[in-house]
Amino acid sequence: MQKIITNNDLKKISLGVLVAAPLFFLLGYFMRGCGSVDRQAKVTYSGSFTEGTLVSLDSKNVILRDPDFSIPLETVEKIEFLEDAQSLNSNQVSLSDQEKSFVGTYKLQVGIHKGVLSIFPRKTGGIGASLRFTNWGKGTNEYLTGIKVTGKSIRFVRSCSGAKCSEIGSSTPFTQTYTGDLDGKKIQGAYQGSNSSGRWIAER
Numbered sequence: 001m002q003k004i005i006t007n008n009d010l011k012k013i014s015l016g017v018l019v020a021a022p023l024f025f026l027l028g029y030f031m032r033g034c035g036s037v038d039r040q041a042k043v044t045y046s047g048s049f050t051e052g053t054l055v056s057l058d059s060k061n062v063i064l065r066d067p068d069f070s071i072p073l074e075t076v077e078k079i080e081f082l083e084d085a086q087s088l089n090s091n092q093v094s095l096s097d098q099e100k101s102f103v104g105t106y107k108l109q110v111g112i113h114k115g116v117l118s119i120f121p122r123k124t125g126g127i128g129a130s131l132r133f134t135n136w137g138k139g140t141n142e143y144l145t146g147i148k149v150t151g152k153s154i155r156f157v158r159s160c161s162g163a164k165c166s167e168i169g170s171s172t173p174f175t176q177t178y179t180g181d182l183d184g185k186k187i188q189g190a191y192q193g194s195n196s197s198g199r200w201i202a203e204r
Helices: 007-031 097-102 163-168
Strands: 039-045 048-057 061-065 069-072 076-081 104-110 113-121 127-133 145-150 153-160 174-183 186-193 197-203
Touching: 039 061, 039 069, 048 069, 048 076, 097 145, 104 127, 127 145, 153 163, 153 186, 174 197
Parallel strands: none
Antiparallel strands: 039 048, 039 076, 048 061, 061 069, 104 113, 104 197, 113 127, 145 153, 153 174, 174 186, 186 197
């Protein structure tokens, strides 16, 4: 029996090609000799998404860490690389010497929660920062606001409201203000929030 392809079928095929083409381009690029990626990425798949460090990409799986995650390539709809400490060089943007001293990726401990803190140059100048916890919420990247460096001290705000809370895995809205001092490769300080407070430490 002959198969008839309708206009709707053609539209679906065209859409599939448009979605798949960037993935095949990425796959071809990485398989030509870039096995290890090590870039912060947001991966959209099966109507959901997750964020982490994209470790590798092959013909079958997309591999992330922090959190550790393997996603079948056939379910992946989109991969977006996120701006982080590795995507821009400190010399490419306007940073003060004090800001440059904070740039890097840190192992983070906030109370009993462990994770990763990234402080990176921004394309628009100055520094940005994000954190994610490996044993809290959904392990999703949270972008920080109100970042201010004064000498060897840093201040930033972690918060969520509305849909953002459900994205990261928080049952309630919150605002936390973090302050800390840099000593070599270590930042130590305190945070004060609407629902909690305590000490935090981050080490490169």
